[in-house]
Amino acid sequence: xxxxxxxxxxxxxxxxxxxxxxxxxxxxxxxxxxxxxxxxxxxxxxxxxxxxxxxxxxxxxxxxxxxxxxxxxxxxxxxxxxxxxxxxxxxxxxxxxxxxxxxxxxxxxxxxxxxxxxxxxxxxxxxxxxxxxxxxxxxxxxxxxxxxxxxxxxxxxxxxxxxxxxxxxxxxxxxxxxxxxxxxxxxxxxxxxxxxxxxxxxxxxxxxxxxxxxxxxxxxxxxxxxxxxxxxxxxxxxxxxxxxxxxxxxxxxxxxxxxxxxxxxxxxxxxxxxxxxxxxxxxxxxxxxxxxxxxxxxxxxxxxxxxxxxxxxxxxxxxxxxx
Amino acid sequence: xxxxxxxxxxxxxxxxxxxxxxxxxxxxxxxxxxxxxxxxxxxxxxxxxxxxxxxxxxxxxxxxxxxxxxxxxxxxxxxxxxxxxxxxxxxxxxxxxxxxxxxxxxxxxxxxxxxxxxxxxxxxxxxxxxxxxxxxxxxxxxxxxxxxxxxxxxxxxxxxxxxxxxxxxxxxxxxxxxxxxxxxxxxxxxxxxxxxxxxxxxxxxxxxxxxxxxxxxxxxxxxxxxxxxxxxxxxxxxxxxxxxxxxxxxxxxxxxxxxxxxxx
Amino acid sequence: xxxxxxxxxxxxxxxxxxxxxxxxxxxxxxxxxxxxxxxxxxxxxxxxxxxxxxxxxxxxxxxxxxxxxxxxxxxxxxxxxxxxxxxxxxxxxxxxxxxxxxxxxxxxxxxxxxxxxxxxxxxxxxxxxxxxxxxxxxxxxxxxxxxxxxxxxxxxxxxxxxxxxxxxxxxxxxxxxxxxxxxxxxxxxxxxxxxxxxxxxxxxxxxxxxxxxxxxxxxxxxxxxxxxxxxxxxxxxxxxxxxxxxxxxxxxxxxxxxxxxxxxxxxxxxxxxxxxxxxxxxxxxxxxxxxxxxxxxxxxxxxxxxxxxxxxxxxxxxxxxxxxxxxxxxxxxxxxxxxxxxxxxxxxxxxxxxxxxxxxxxxxxx
Numbered sequence: 001x002x003x004x005x006x007x008x009x010x011x012x013x014x015x016x017x018x019x020x021x022x023x024x025x026x027x028x029x030x031x032x033x034x035x036x037x038x039x040x041x042x043x044x045x046x047x048x049x050x051x052x053x054x055x056x057x058x059x060x061x062x063x064x065x066x067x068x069x070x071x072x073x074x075x076x077x078x079x080x081x082x083x084x085x086x087x088x089x090x091x092x093x094x095x096x097x098x099x100x101x102x103x104x105x106x107x108x109x110x111x112x113x114x115x116x117x118x119x120x121x122x123x124x125x126x127x128x129x130x131x132x133x134x135x136x137x138x139x140x141x142x143x144x145x146x147x148x149x150x151x152x153x154x155x156x157x158x159x160x161x162x163x164x165x166x167x168x169x170x171x172x173x174x175x176x177x178x179x180x181x182x183x184x185x186x187x188x189x190x191x192x193x194x195x196x197x198x199x200x201x202x203x204x205x206x207x208x209x210x211x212x213x214x215x216x217x218x219x220x221x222x223x224x225x226x227x228x229x230x231x232x233x234x235x236x237x238x239x240x241x242x243x244x245x246x247x248x249x250x251x252x253x254x255x256x257x258x259x260x261x262x263x264x265x266x267x268x269x270x271x272x273x274x275x276x277x278x279x280x281x282x283x284x285x286x287x288x289x290x291x292x293x294x295x296x297x298x299x300x301x302x303x304x305x306x307x308x309x310x311x312x313x314x315x316x317x318x319x320x321x322x323x
Numbered sequence: 324x325x326x327x328x329x330x331x332x333x334x335x336x337x338x339x340x341x342x343x344x345x346x347x348x349x350x351x352x353x354x355x356x357x358x359x360x361x362x363x364x365x366x367x368x369x370x371x372x373x374x375x376x377x378x379x380x381x382x383x384x385x386x387x388x389x390x391x392x393x394x395x396x397x398x399x400x401x402x403x404x405x406x407x408x409x410x411x412x413x414x415x416x417x418x419x420x421x422x423x424x425x426x427x428x429x430x431x432x433x434x435x436x437x438x439x440x441x442x443x444x445x446x447x448x449x450x451x452x453x454x455x456x457x458x459x460x461x462x463x464x465x466x467x468x469x470x471x472x473x474x475x476x477x478x479x480x481x482x483x484x485x486x487x488x489x490x491x492x493x494x495x496x497x498x499x500x501x502x503x504x505x506x507x508x509x510x511x512x513x514x515x516x517x518x519x520x521x522x523x524x525x526x527x528x529x530x531x532x533x534x535x536x537x538x539x540x541x542x543x544x545x546x547x548x549x550x551x552x553x554x555x556x557x558x559x560x561x562x563x564x565x566x567x568x569x570x571x572x573x574x575x576x577x578x579x580x581x582x583x584x585x586x587x
Numbered sequence: 588x589x590x591x592x593x594x595x596x597x598x599x600x601x602x603x604x605x606x607x608x609x610x611x612x613x614x615x616x617x618x619x620x621x622x623x624x625x626x627x628x629x630x631x632x633x634x635x636x637x638x639x640x641x642x643x644x645x646x647x648x649x650x651x652x653x654x655x656x657x658x659x660x661x662x663x664x665x666x667x668x669x670x671x672x673x674x675x676x677x678x679x680x681x682x683x684x685x686x687x688x689x690x691x692x693x694x695x696x697x698x699x700x701x702x703x704x705x706x707x708x709x710x711x712x713x714x715x716x717x718x719x720x721x722x723x724x725x726x727x728x729x730x731x732x733x734x735x736x737x738x739x740x741x742x743x744x745x746x747x748x749x750x751x752x753x754x755x756x757x758x759x760x761x762x763x764x765x766x767x768x769x770x771x772x773x774x775x776x777x778x779x780x781x782x783x784x785x786x787x788x789x790x791x792x793x794x795x796x797x798x799x800x801x802x803x804x805x806x807x808x809x810x811x812x813x814x815x816x817x818x819x820x821x822x823x824x825x826x827x828x829x830x831x832x833x834x835x836x837x838x839x840x841x842x843x844x845x846x847x848x849x850x851x852x853x854x855x856x857x858x859x860x861x862x863x864x865x866x867x868x869x870x871x872x873x874x875x876x877x878x879x880x881x882x883x884x885x886x887x888x889x890x891x892x893x894x895x896x897x898x899x900x901x902x903x904x905x906x907x908x909x910x911x912x913x914x915x916x917x918x919x920x921x922x923x924x925x926x927x928x929x930x931x932x933x934x935x936x937x938x939x940x941x942x943x944x945x946x947x948x949x950x951x952x953x
Binding site: 043067068069070071072073074075076077078080081082084085086087088089090100102103106166167168196197198199200203 | 664665667669676776868872874875916
C-alpha cells in the first residue's frame with residue numbers, strides 16, 4: 001500500500017520534474033515551416049471536413065505545417081481541453097471554430113496571452129478581443145437568401161418555421177436574424193416561433209413532426225445547419241409531407257445533396273467552408289509574420305437546387321466526406 | 324443423574340414447508356463445554372434444526388431455551404447476542420479481507436474515542452493484535468492475520484472460521500460439516516481446535532456424516548430422523564454400527580408416540 | 588479415516604481416542620513439519636509479492652512508460668509545468684467521478700449513470716443559480732448545494748433499486764442514465780445552461796500555491812475518499828460486501844442499507860463533478876459527457892479494482908485516471924486524432940482486465 005502510494009505520488013512528480021527539460025521552444029519546426037493548428041467545431045462533420053480540406057490545400061500551397069484536431073461532439077466541455085493541450089504545443093497560430101461564444105473564451109485568451117495568434121472561423125465568441133480575424137459566412141445574408149428562396153418555393157404564403165441548433169452559436173443566430181428580417185417583407189407568410197435542434201438529428205426530426213401536428217398550415221421550413229436539415233428532412237419524410245412542405249436547408253453535405261436530388265429538400269444554402277479553411281491558413285501565416293489581417297471577412301454562398309446541383313459551378317462547393 | 328443445566332435446549336420444535344414437515348417435534352440439548360454431534364441422514368432435518376437454534380429461521384411450534392430460559396431468536400444476530408455462533412459449511416468468510424478483518428466483521432474496534440466511533444475509524448493495529456492472541460489461544464496456526472484470507476490454505480481457512488466463532492461465542496458454536504473438504508492433516512488440526520474451544524467452556528455442536536470422526540471427537544451424539552430425535556448416545560458407550568442403526572431407524576432409545584411407531 | 592477405534596473395543600480409554608492420530612501442539616518439530624506440508628499447498632505471499640502481483644503496479648508501469656515516451660518525443664511541450672497543469676486540470680473531473688465509482692465497483696456493482704447525473708446536476712444547479720444572481724458567494728453556494736443534492740438524490744434512488752428491489756446495477760444505472768440525461772434535456776429544451784460565476788476554479792488567478800483550485804479540490808475528494816475507503820468501517824463493509832455479501836450479512840452488516848449509501852455516494856460525487864464542470868467550463872455540457880461513465884469505469888479498473896468486487900484502492904484509481912488523461916494530452920500534442928485515443932484507452936483497458944483475470948485464475952483455489 002505504501003509503495004503504491006509512493007508510485008502514485010511519483011507520477012505527477014515525474015510530470016512536473018520533467019519541466020527541467022523544458023527550454024523555450026520556437027513556434028516553428030526544424031525545417032523552418034510555421035506551425036498552425038486547426039481546431040474544428042466537430043470532428044467528422046462534412047462541413048468541417050471541407051474546411052479542413054481547404055486548410056490543407058493552403059498549407060500545401062504556402063508551405064505551412066498544419067495539423068487538425070476536433071472534439072467528438074460540438075460541445076465546449078470537449079473542445080476546451082483540446083484547446084488547452086494545443087496551446088502546449090505552442091503553434092504559431094490557432095484556427096478555430098469555437099463551440100460556445102462564452103465558454104470558449106478563457107482557453108483562447110490563454111492562447112493569445114502566450115503569443116499564439118488566433119483566427120476564428122465559422123463561429124465566433126462574444127469577447128471582441130479574441131481573434132485577430134473572424135472568417136465566416138455572412139450568415140445574416142445567408143438567412144436572407146434562405147428566406148427569399150423559401151418564399152419562392154411556397155408561393156409567398158403559409159407558415160414558416162426556423163430551426164436553429166442552439167442559441168449562442170453565433171453563425172446560426174445570424175442566420176435566424178437574416179431569415180426573420182426578410183420574412184417580414186413577405187406579408188403573406190406567417191413566422192412561427194423559432195425552434196432548436198441542439199445539433200442533433202433526432203431532435204430536429206421531432207421538432208418537425210411536433211410542429212406539423214400543431215400547425216396544419218406549415219408550408220416551409222428553414223433548417224439552419226447541416227445536421228438540423230438532415231433531421232428535418234427525415235421528419236418530413238416520416239410524416240409523408242416531403243415535397244408538400246418545402247425545406248430550405250443550410251449546408252450541403254452528402255446526405256443533404258441526396259435529399260436535394262430525391263426531393264425531400266427543395267434548396268440548400270451552401271457555405272464555402274473550403275474557402276474559410278483556405279483563407280484561415282493564409283491569414284494565420286500573415287499574422288505569424290506580423291502582417292495585419294482584415295478583422296472581419298465574410299465568405300459568400302451559393303443556393304443549390306435540384307436543377308443546378310450537378311453543374312460544375314455549384315457542385316464544387318458541395319461538402320466532402322474526405323479530402 | 325446430571326444436574327447440569329443444558330446451555331441450549333430445543334423442545335418439540337416443529338416446522339412445515341408446504342407439504343413437507345421438516346421437523347415434527349424435534350428435541351435437542353447441549354451442556355456447557357460439551358461437544359455434541361448431531362447426526363442424521365439427508366432430509367432428517369439437521370440443517371433446519373441448526374438454523375433454528377442459530378436464529379436463521381423461525382420454528383412453527385415448540386420452544387428454545389438458553390440456560391433454562393425460553394428465548395426467541397428472530398435473527399442470527401439475536402442468537403449471537405445470546406452467545407451462540409455458527410460456522411457455516413461455506414465458512415462465510417470474506418476472502419479478500421484479512422483474518423483479523425473477518426474476525427471483527429460487524430464488530431469492528433474503533434480508534435479515536437467517541438468521535439472515532441462516530442466516523443468509524445478502524446483500530447487495525449489493535450484488531451490485528453487481538454486476532455493474533457485469539458487465534459493462538461485456540462492453538463490454531465494461522466500464519467498471518469494480515470494477508471487476505473484467500474491466500475491461506477484450506478485448513479487455515481477453517482481455522483479462521485472456527486476461530487472467529489469461538490472468539491465471540493460464550494455459549495455454543497454450531498459447526499456444519501467442518502472437515503468435509505479437508506485432508507488428513509488439516510482435519511486433525513480442526514478437531515484439535517474444536518477440543519480447545521470446548522475446553523474453554525464453550526459448547527460445540529457438530530453436524531457430521533462422518534461416524535468415526537464423530538465418535539473420535541464428540542462427548543455425546545444425538546440422532547435425528549424424520550424431524551425428531553430418535554436416539555441419544557454417549558460417544559464412548561457406542562460404536563459406528565449402532566449409530567448407523569439409529570440413523571436408519573432400526574434402533575431408537577428415545578420415547579416415541581404410538582402414531583410414530585406406526586408411521587415407521 | 589485414521590484414528591478409528593476398532594469396533595467393539597469398549598475398553599477404549601475414558602478420554603478421547605485421539606492419541607492414535609497426529610497431534611499438533613505438543614510437538615513443535617512435528618508442528619513445523621505439518622506447517623511445511625500445509626505451506627506446500629500455498630505459501631503465504633509476502634507484502635512485496637502481493638504488490639508485484641497487483642494490477643495497479645502494472646498500470647503504474649504502463650503510465651510511467653507513456654510519460655517517458657511522450658517526454659522524449661516532446662520534451663518542451665509535453666514535459667512542461669504548464670502541460671502538467673493542463674493534464675491535471677482536465678483530469679480533475681474524471682477523478683472525482685472515479686472516486687465514487689471505486690466504491691461501487693468494489694461492491695461488485697457498477698454505475699453507468701454518473702456522466703448523465705453530472706449533466707443533470709450541472710443543469711439544475713445552473714438554472715437555480717441564475718435565479719439567485721449573476722455572481723457572488725450566494726450564487727456559488729447555491730450551485731454547489733443544488734448540484735450535490737441532485738446527485739445524492741439520484742444516487743440514492745439507484746441504491747434503493749439495487750439493494751431493495753434487487754434489480755441488477757447494470758440495468759438500474761443504465762436506465763437512470765437515460766432518465767437523467769433526458770430530464771436534463773427537457774429542463775433545458777436541449778440548450779446548454781451557461782454561467783460565468785465560478786471561473787476562478789480553473790484560472791491562475793484562483794490558484795493556491797500555484798496549483799489550480801479545481802485540481803486541489805479533486806485531490807481533496809481523493810483524500811477524503813481514500814480515508815473513507817481504507818480507514819473506516821464504511822470502507823471495510825464496502826470490501827466485505829464485494830468479497831462475500833452473504834458473509835457480511837451474517838456478520839450483522841446491514842448490506843442493503845450500505846449499498847444504498849454506496850450508490851448515493853457515487854451520485855453525490857457525480858453531482859459534485861457537475862458543479863465542478865459547470866464552474867470550469869461555464870456550460871452544462873449536454874453533449875459533452877457521454878463517455879464519462881465508461882471513462883470512470885476504465886480508470887477504476889485500470890487502477891487495479893476488480894469488477895468482481897472485494898479488491899481495489901483509491902491510489903490505484905488515481906493511477907488509473909492518469910492513463911486516459913495522459914493519452915488524451917499526448918495524442919493531441921502528437922497530432923493524432925481523438926478517435927485513436929479512444930482505441931488506445933480501450934486496448935489498455937482490455938489488456939489490464941485480461942491480466943487481472945489471468946492472475947485470478949492462476950491463483951484461484953475453489
